[in-house]
Amino acid sequence: MGIIQSFISEAIPPESEFSVEDIPDLTGKVIIVTGGNAGIGKSTVKALLTHNAKVYLAARNEEKAQLAIDDIECQIGKKALFLRLNLADLLSVKAAAQEFMRQESRLHVLFNNGGVMATPHEQLTTQGYDLQFGTNVLGHMYFTQLLLPTLLLGAKFSPDGKARVVTTSSSGHLFGFLDFSTFKDGPGRNRRSTSFFYLQSKFGNVVFANELARRYGDKGIVSVSLNPGNIDTGLYQHLPKLFLAIAKILWLYAPDHGALTQLWAGTSAEGGNLNGKYLIPWARIGKPKTSSTDPELGKQLWKWLEDQVENI
Template sequence: MGLLISGLSQSFPPKSKFAVSDIPDLSDQVIIVTGASTGIGFDTAQALLEHNAKVYIAARNEEKAKAAIVKLKQETGKDIVHFLLLDLADLHSVKRAAEEFARKETQLHALFNNGGVMVPPVDQLTTQGYDLQWGTNVLGHFYFTKLLLPILTATAPTTPSKTARVIHTASFASYMPSRLDFNTFKDSPARKRMGVNNLYSQSKLGNAIFSNELARRFRGQGIVSVAVNPGNLKTELQRHLGSIGQMILNTILYPAPFGALTQLWAGTTDAGMELNGKFAVPWARVGPMPYGATDESAAKALWDWLEEQVANV
């Protein structure tokens, strides 16, 4: 019953008390948004630019990202937006992206782990052979964050709040699994039996678990880590769904700009500084933590597994 009530509240949220106009001035802040060529990542980047942040669009499709940057410059009148080549489905690309950023910048005030994939064909894997959803949504973002943590932790003490933020775009789907099945992270019969919808839900639970464990491990170094359900939104994430599935979903989906609200609230406001280790829900509220994300021993096991995967990249 609790999940049902929470689901209704998050699917049909009350009017937001937070608006993009409430974002404070972000002058001198450097921020990365992954997957910002389209959808809520684009709207997040636009709002950050409008409030004077220097924004890096981290994406794998250079042509699409550069077109987005042209549009962002036109719509905001700001020239402080840059492209960072990042393919989250290739750990070597992730490493190159982090190294490229470190060559250009000495500070990073916020990282929006926003990019992701949703229910692609089950035969699609990452470059290193991981399930595409798990490898992109969880492992790729873990490695990118890990490589950027030295810059994030060095930046935190230089800010008025003594914090730097990592915002993880999860989903209401985070509530669906009660645990992770490590046997499905790479291609296997178990992975194929799980199916793309459950693999997606598992990856979103993985986002929440990673966010919580990052909050526990680095709170003493000024890191604020928050997982976010951005809401039910009309974005390119639904491109792999059939026409009937898209038609049904469209009856409960909100325009993409709504999805940026909650992560902008968590990533830019004074209230967001109090959200370390919490789960934010539409629109700009604290919600219940997914049950599967509350087990600290499971979170440690996941962190150890993630570390093992990137140890020799």
């Protein structure tokens, strides 16, 4: 199947065979959802709480996070826990992981859900990385790396011997590739557009998830990447308003739909057997861009990411 065919297949999915009602009882499960205060993340948090998980809602803005927590509690009578996390600041990522590990010894599911899209070219992370790559890939990689001890313990003491890391990518990864010269601000980055940076970051999400699967799959970590679908969320705030208005009418689904595939990956019995897979709407196994599965590229990206956080 070619790239265009794959893109269309992901953009126009059949009815889902998986629903929120299919989520098993999650009593005793400790889960983190990054970007959990809005959109797909908020829908994910709500569904997990409904099925009795202990959920940490990780977000940058405490006021917005608390509004989301209160709104969910008002709807279902269950409360998420706030975890301050700014993925665009590696020191904040480290502090968030440390705070979580002060509270918990085990983590059963990590939803690397947060992200940014099409941000202005001049916007960088605190440490000077491209904002989209630094947030979507580097921030999540560092957070995952720091939390690995709790994930490994979560796997060890789970009935199925597994913990899960679910990384949100996009069908946009089909059109992306990695240009290492653009990851930080400099001449290489200035030759590229903000749309390139987004597609690159989503491609990077798949490469990272695959490499995590290779390195830790035999230790009980199930790592998947996924396209949640074309979802009506705040992610599109930097796109032209006319384009967004048309998109909402023609092909954007509600956030609850966007949560389905990652909930399937993170909670279902089938999800425990999906290590290294790329998932597509709604709750299906898809086929990623072939180059994203290259083990050598995975090693190269992993080493680059490790080098960036070595002295944080």
